[in-house]
Amino acid sequence: MEKFVVHSGTAVPLRRSNVDTDQIIPAEYLKRITRHGFEDGLFSAWRKDPDFVLNRPEFEGASILIAGPDFGTGSSREHAVWALQDYGFAVVLSSRFADIFRGNSGKGGLLTAQVDQDVIEALWAAVESDPSLEVTVDLDRREVRAGDIVAVFDVDDYVRWRLMEGLDDIGITLQYAGEIDAFEAARPSWKPTTTPVT
Amino acid sequence: MTSEDDPSKGEVMGRTLAEKVWSDHVVRRAAGEPDLLYIDLHLVHEVTSPQAFDGLRATGRPVRRPDLTLATEDHNVPTLNILAPIADPISKAQVDALRRNCAEFGVPVYSLGHEEQGIVHVVGPQLGLTQPGMTVVCGDSHTSTHGAFGALAFGIGTSEVEHVLATQTLPLKPFKTMAITVDGELPAGVTAKDVILAVIARIGTGGGQGYVLEYRGSAIRGLSMEGRMTLCNMSIEAGARAGMVAPDETTFDYLRGRPHAPTGADWDEAVAYWRTLPTDADATFDAEVVLDASTLSPFVTWGTNPGQGLPLSASVPSPDDAVDEVDRVAIERALEYMDLTPGMPLREVSIDTVFVGSCTNGRIEDLRAVAGILEGRRVSDSVRMLIVPGSVRVKQAAEAEGLDRVFIEAGAEWREAGCSMCLAMNPDKLAPGERSASTSNRNFEGRQGPGGRTHLVSPAVAAATAVTGHLSSPADLSPVATA
Ligand code: SF4
Numbered sequence: 167m168e169k170f171v172v173h174s175g176t177a178v179p180l181r182r183s184n185v186d187t188d189q190i191i192p193a194e195y196l197k198r199i200t201r202h203g204f205e206d207g208l209f210s211a212w213r214k215d216p217d218f219v220l221n222r223p224e225f226e227g228a229s230i231l232i233a234g235p236d237f238g239t240g241s242s243r244e245h246a247v248w249a250l251q252d253y254g255f256a257v258v259l260s261s262r263f264a265d266i267f268r269g270n271s272g273k274g275g276l277l278t279a280q281v282d283q284d285v286i287e288a289l290w291a292a293v294e295s296d297p298s299l300e301v302t303v304d305l306d307r308r309e310v311r312a313g314d315i316v317a318v319f320d321v322d323d324y325v326r327w328r329l330m331e332g333l334d335d336i337g338i339t340l341q342y343a344g345e346i347d348a349f350e351a352a353r354p355s356w357k358p359t360t361t362p363v364t
Numbered sequence: 365m366t367s368e369d370d371p372s373k374g375e376v377m378g379r380t381l382a383e384k385v386w387s388d389h390v391v392r393r394a395a396g397e398p399d400l401l402y403i404d405l406h407l408v409h410e411v412t413s414p415q416a417f418d419g420l421r422a423t424g425r426p427v428r429r430p431d432l433t434l435a436t437e438d439h440n441v442p443t444l445n446i447l448a449p450i451a452d453p454i455s456k457a458q459v460d461a462l463r464r465n466c467a468e469f470g471v472p473v474y475s476l477g478h479e480e481q482g483i484v485h486v487v488g489p490q491l492g493l494t495q496p497g498m499t500v501v502c503g504d505s506h507t508s509t510h511g512a513f514g515a516l517a518f519g520i521g522t523s524e525v526e527h528v529l530a531t532q533t534l535p536l537k538p539f540k541t542m543a544i545t546v547d548g549e550l551p552a553g554v555t556a557k558d559v560i561l562a563v564i565a566r567i568g569t570g571g572g573q574g575y576v577l578e579y580r581g582s583a584i585r586g587l588s589m590e591g592r593m594t595l596c597n598m599s600i601e602a603g604a605r606a607g608m609v610a611p612d613e614t615t616f617d618y619l620r621g622r623p624h625a626p627t628g629a630d631w632d633e634a635v636a637y638w639r640t641l642p643t644d645a646d647a648t649f650d651a652e653v654v655l656d657a658s659t660l661s662p663f664v665t666w667g668t669n670p671g672q673g674l675p676l677s678a679s680v681p682s683p684d685d686a687v688d689e690v691d692r693v694a695i696e697r698a699l700e701y702m703d704l705t706p707g708m709p710l711r712e713v714s715i716d717t718v719f720v721g722s723c724t725n726g727r728i729e730d731l732r733a734v735a736g737i738l739e740g741r742r743v744s745d746s747v748r749m750l751i752v753p754g755s756v757r758v759k760q761a762a763e764a765e766g767l768d769r770v771f772i773e774a775g776a777e778w779r780e781a782g783c784s785m786c787l788a789m790n791p792d793k794l795a796p797g798e799r800s801a802s803t804s805n806r807n808f809e810g811r812q813g814p815g816g817r818t819h820l821v822s823p824a825v826a827a828a829t830a831v832t833g834h835l836s837s838p839a840d841l842s843p844v845a846t847a
Binding site: 359 | 423430432434498527624630
């Protein structure tokens with residue numbers, strides 16, 4: 167995972183609340199066998215509408231999603247995080263995230279930064295009046311900045327540390343490889359292996 | 365689950381089975397972090413593994429211990445013409461991906477056509493890979509099955525599958541423990557399936573949330589390994605993380621001589637360790653539920669979750685029986701989906717399909733129970749009966765005993781090994797409106813095919829129902845005429 171300290175980019179205003187994971191990525195995409203390439207499934211029902219905000223040319227290439235409250239509710243599918251990342255989002259801002267989605271995001275390296283709804287409203291207004299406005303998400307200072315807006319955001323300390331170190335769960339565990347080696351060395355020799363015995 | 369290491373505790377407290385297995389697998393413990401647990405056995409199937417392997421590929425990580433990992437094809441596989449290419453493109457893609465991934469990462473895989481192929485939770489135990497005191501995981505909720513051996517076994521999500529593949533460990537938060545004590549003797553005709561359906565009806569589908577269940581008491585001790593697997597298998601339907609039974613002579617007898625069981629001096633050492641695992645007399649559980657075995661009878665579900673079950677002798681409940689408003693709505697909705705009328709005796713519910721199989725009841729003992737009832741009888745003309753062995757080995761054993769002939773002569777279909785109609789990811793499905801008596805574990809809406817209606821039953825009830833065409837127990841059947 168790449169280290170995440172400060173991210174700057176343009177942002178998309180998603181003026182909807184209670185966006186559940188089925189809307190983020192519908193079940194039909196769960197049949198795939200790859201871990202990447204889910205960008206076409208992101209908000210696929212809404213993207214059929216040419217006026218949907220993600221279809222508007224002025225928001226092309228945005229990497230920050232400014233969402234309404236209760237983002238990521240519903241099914242625990244990890245594909246929702248993958249789809250957002252594959253599409254190019256590095257950060258989602260909302261005043262309230264669903265727990266499982268937030269947990270999955272932390273694991274996958276997507277920053278879910280929680281700010282008050284009035285900050286969301288101010289950001290919506292700012293990027294709608296100037297879609298090219300650069301938005302900066304500073305994980306070190308837990309701060310989001312855009313034009314004259316400066317606001318602190320809330321993020322889990324452990325998730326913040328991991329993102330700033332560029333460590334996914336597996337990367338963290340692999341730092342303890344020495345401890346795993348030691349545990350394995352002490353395992354009883356009669357424990358089974360799956361090597362076929364013919 | 366960590367009381368023994370808690371320095372604040374002055375005296376050494378007794379520990380439960382689950383706590384012992386947990387603490388024997390802690391690789392790393394640090395304040396404010398979940399424990400990092402070592403995983404002894406990682407089982408893999410085609411549905412939940414492709415993204416995990418893809419993740420390894422993307423990060424250039426190898427599988428740390430392919431020799432503690434085993435894959436089998438089960439969820440999607442057809443149960444007829446198994447050597448022909450799989451017709452459904454998605455099923456085929458998943459099975460093909462599993463084969464490719466296993467070849468690339470060096471993981472042993474038992475594919476269609478191999479003698480060891482079968483449902484992942486049938487294959488592990490029958491190979492002797494599932495042993496007491498182990499940690500066992502799989503990207504599948506019914507991994508709880510393996511707890512029957514006194515292993516700590518639970519289902520995990522796809523990113524956890526990747527984590528275990530890469531590190532052979534998993535960071536885990538502690539569980540609570542719950543004793544399910546069933547004392548006394550089970551009446552004739554009452555099986556492990558009836559016990560677990562009664563347990564779930566008692567504690568509810570969320571009653572086990574956050575707990576590892578330990579099944580104890582004389583009725584549990586009296587169960588075979590197959591029965592204990594049936595019991596532990598459905599722990600997840602009570603919302604529990606895992607279910608366990610302490611290892612004893614029944615466990616050791618089952619394991620002795622299996623392909624991956626220890627031998628010689630290793631066997632003695634292993635058994636000596638296994639004998640230390642049962643819960644200490646002075647250990648305490650966070651919760652306890654007690655059932656009197658002698659009061660149990662054949663159990664069937666009438667609704668659309670495994671907690672909506674009643675004795676076969678009962679009648680379809682009414683929304684008026686509900687304990688609260690939520691329950692009332694649930695009953696109404698279930699009755700509507702199941703097309704049942706309150707007050708109707710469950711024995712009068714007509715069935716058109718009977719499914720015997722799955723990781724709950726697809727083992728040899730289950731098939732023997734079914735054959736014992738079908739011998740000399742006929743499956744009702746109004747019933748389609750599908751009998752699907754849980755693994756190729758189960759199929760071979762059944763055929764060696766001549767069970768297949770009993771099934772076919774009775775008018776049932778005898779298939780190849782796989783999950784089959786348990787979840788209808790393969791061609792074996794209920795048509796909309798069809799009603800099954802099924803030995804599987806989930807009666808959710810559409811689980812066995814869109815619009816299909818499922819009554820969960822034991823193998824004995826399934827067989828008796830196939831004969832009469834309505835929910836029945838073997839005691840309802842007239843004796844077979846002897847020539
Ligand atoms: S038999 Fe059913 S419950 Fe068991 S692993 Fe297969 S699909 Fe899952």
